[in-house]
Amino acid sequence: MTDTRVAVIGGGVIGLSIAYHLAEAGVETTLLERGALGSGASRATADVVRSYFAGNPVSSALAVRSLEAYRAFPVRPGTDLPLRQVGYLVLFSAPEQVAAFEADLPAQRRAGVDVRLIGVEEARERNPLLGDLPLLAAAWSPQAYVSDTAAIVTAYAEAARRSGATLLTGRPVSRIDSAAGRVFTEDGGELTAEAVICAAGAWSPALVRGAGVDLPMTAPIEQELLVTDPLPPGTPEIPCTLHAASGLLSRTRGDRLLVGMGYPGPDREAWRREVAERFAETYPGLAELDLHPAVTGLRDASPDRRAFIGHLPGPPAFLYATGFSGHGLCNAPAAGELVRDLYLDQDPGIDMTAFAVGRQRTG
CATH class of the missing domain: 3.50.50.60 (FAD/NAD(P)-binding domain)
Known part of the structure; x- marks a missing residue:
């Protein structure tokens, strides 16, 4: 039995x-x-719940299907979820990154992902906090939401x-x-x-x-995300933004930015210093803000x-x-x-x- x-x-x-x-x-x-x-x-x-996973249209297809389910949460299973649309911006600084995006695009479209290549000017309009980075283009997907x-x-x-x-x-x-x-x-x-x-x-x-x-x-990999000091008054909200070359990921969280960049590895302090350097290069107007540990967790990986x-x-x-x-x-x-x-x-x-x-x- x-x-x-x-x-x-x-x-x-x-x-x-x-x-x-x-x-x-x-x-x-x-x-x-x-x-x-x-x-x-x-x-x-x-x-963040999003649909675009670069080079991985299989995960993108699951994410598209899952995003539909999250939107329907008030009906099934019957709970209102916070879903604030912010979009997902991926910054490209090398020709091979642009080429890889274009090669991947048909499969992403077949998976149901809404994503397109945009110019540098539009990328800076969507994220006005960006500094004078050497950019060639960016990927933009509106299918990204901040949830809980x-x-x-x-x-x-x-x-x-x-x-x-x-x-x-x-x-x-x-x-x-x-x-x-x-x-x-x-x-x-x-x-x-x-x-x-x-x-x-x-x-x-x-x-x-x-x-x-x-x-x-x-x-198993231990993931860590950092958070900035409070942002200056009037700082605009930015989309979830990934700098493809450095792996720096950032989004607005309340009056701060939530920041991640790969995995810490054995020397966590050295990793945090590297994140701070990449953050200052990407957002020079916020370079004086300190970064603090926000969340950690053990992550699986294939x-x-x-x-x-x-x-x-x-x-x-x-x-x-x-x-x-x-x-x-x-x-x-x-x-x-x-x-x-x-x-x-x-x-x-x-x-x-x-x-x-x-x-x-x-x-």
Whole structure:
């Protein structure tokens, strides 16, 4: 006898979306989270949902589908979300960056992304804080919104519970025996299920080995975002802006700018100094503002920055959704729908081989 029909491991935005979509479909679902809900990668986002992921039209397609779901949140699952449209601006300073954008554009358009190449003058109009950077062009996508990750996590959790799901926190999973449909927790607990779904982010590779799945994910990466001192009065709001050459990402957050740039690595202080230098070059009018740590979180990553989503039929069945590489917030609604459809043996409406383990070898 099983304790639950489906056990979901991971209570970030991906796992909660899966739990909600399964429970909504009438599937008895139990979710286990090692800490508090949304305490992993979901706590270290820029709170931006967007559709354009350069060079990655597969993630873009999930993001387009997810953005539609976020807009419909007041109806389903029934929660008003903050969604303030700011747009997404990517600054190009090298000819090869422009060439790569143009080569990628047809696939992005097929994925449903609204994005176009704009000139330097328009880029500076859209972000008037930019300094005298050597720019050639920019990509502009209006499909980017500032939201609230914590609100999304809460909305999915409450909707999952209303639909009958059980959400257990403070239950780190130590291993999975997928052949028996058993999940073991570090406190000695055990749960049996007809299906196990791993959505544990950075902790996924070790867990899915119990199901015979070898995820070629990179080592977990700690993400850190910084925030400026308060901006001078009258500073205009800017779009979410990425400088392609440096990787500096910035957006307005209240009376400050939220800033990120890649990953800190082992020498965090040296990384912060580098971010400050790139920030001062990009926004010389704000160079006197200090940067302060804002949020940190452990992030999973796949080699091509595309998620792994798969299904090993049972009984007991085993499914996984991980490796979102910082795209999780933008992909979460669609990921929940895909995993639900795989479990229920329904057509997910998308070619799932794009998310298969081993795609690097098979093309």
